[in-house]
Amino acid sequence: MQNFKQFLFLFLVVVFNSCGGSDDSPEPVIDKTPPTAPTNLQGDNITKTSLDLTWIASTDNVGVTAYILYKNGINYVATTSTTYTITELNSNTNYNFKISAKDAAENESVFSNVLEITTEQEDLDIPENVNVIWPLSGDSTFSPNSGDEIADGYGPRMLSGNYDFHRGIDFPEPTGTPIYTSLRGGQVVRVEASQPGSTFERWGNWVVIAYPASSHPNPDHSSVFQIAYLHLSSVNVNVGQNISIGEKIGEVGNTGVGINTEHLHFEYYDTIDSGLIQKRHSRNPFTLLPYTTITPTVTSSKSNSVITVNIEQTVPSLDVVEIALLVDEITINPVLNFEQRIGMDINDEDNDTYTDIDGTVINVAPTNFSEGDSMYYLSITFTNDVFSSISNYQVKLTNAKGEEFIY
Ligand SMILES: [Zn+2]
The missing domain is CATH 2.70.70.10 (Glucose Permease (Domain IIA))
Structure with a gap:
């Protein structure tokens, strides 16, 4: 079409010139100068399906008549404004945009800068019977390697x-x-x-x-x-x-x-x-999070006044929130609770050793854990002179869902 219009224009000029125009009539001017390129093409308000394009106007020796928007390299729409809202995009998709300017003689400028954008991710479509999902994978059950994996637990x-x-x-x-x-x-x-x-x-x-x-x-x-x-x-x-x-x-x-x-x-x-x-x-x-509780593996030992409890649990948890010693022979039953902050100092949480009201010294020793590890380890020692005299004790764990395990 552009070539045809240019041809028609030239044809009319030739016809005009050959149809008895007098020698002193003004020469018709053929505009061969394209506009300058639009610059600073930017995208704002990027949503799942739309964005606003803005750019700095071109100049032209005669006048800019239109800007041509290209979406992924294809001529998409023409506008006379220096802003345009693109709609009906797909979510979470890459697009590139560039624009050119045209004048009345159909001279087209070179392109602006190329703008590359990604539209927003769509919300997840969660079935009505699902009431809780993991925050990154969107899964309603724990699935390793899908974004559910944890580097550090609570x-x-x-x-x-x-x-x-x-x-x-x-x-x-x-x-x-x-x-x-x-x-x-x-x-x-x-x-x-x-x-x-x-x-x-x-x-x-x-x-x-x-x-x-x-x-x-x-x-x-x-x-x-x-x-x-x-x-x-x-x-x-x-x-x-x-x-x-x-x-x-x-x-x-x-x-x-x-x-x-x-x-x-x-x-x-x-x-x-x-x-x-x-x-x-x-x-x-x-x-809150959806997973199947994994029974911790617990071993414990006593040496004089020191009782050591070792806890192992496979991913996704370490979900133990309370470790208690059940001792019948004495009145002291030490408790360490990470939620109620029993057996630890809430004002000094980053201290791994604490003395409780009964004088039991509680020391907490987690093993370094990183993403991809399959097991968590936590070791706790309870130290009190009165433990030297006891012969039996049990360990009770409580997890984040309130389930109790006795060893
Ligand atoms: Zn953190």
């Missing part, structure tokens, strides 16, 4: 060679991995952006979602609760927004101070503190 861990009490669980996945809400019936109560110097800079970008008791997968659960998602690279939700299971809230990142690895840090709080983070209310997220 409670004692080794961090860079030091004992650390971890108030959440870590899912190591690459930056940009979508994060989905695990439960129905939530409301976003807090969104914090990573700001240098801000109170919460060390946590990066983070989101808190509050839930009524009825959202809890355990039907016997009676209290409101909240979930916090930390270190996000991007956040897709706003405070006050109602949000249900499988909706994307943001993407995995490593924002925050000293966060070297890309991961989602996932916290569970057994109350709603208006989005506040109160460590005394933090609980093991395995209370």
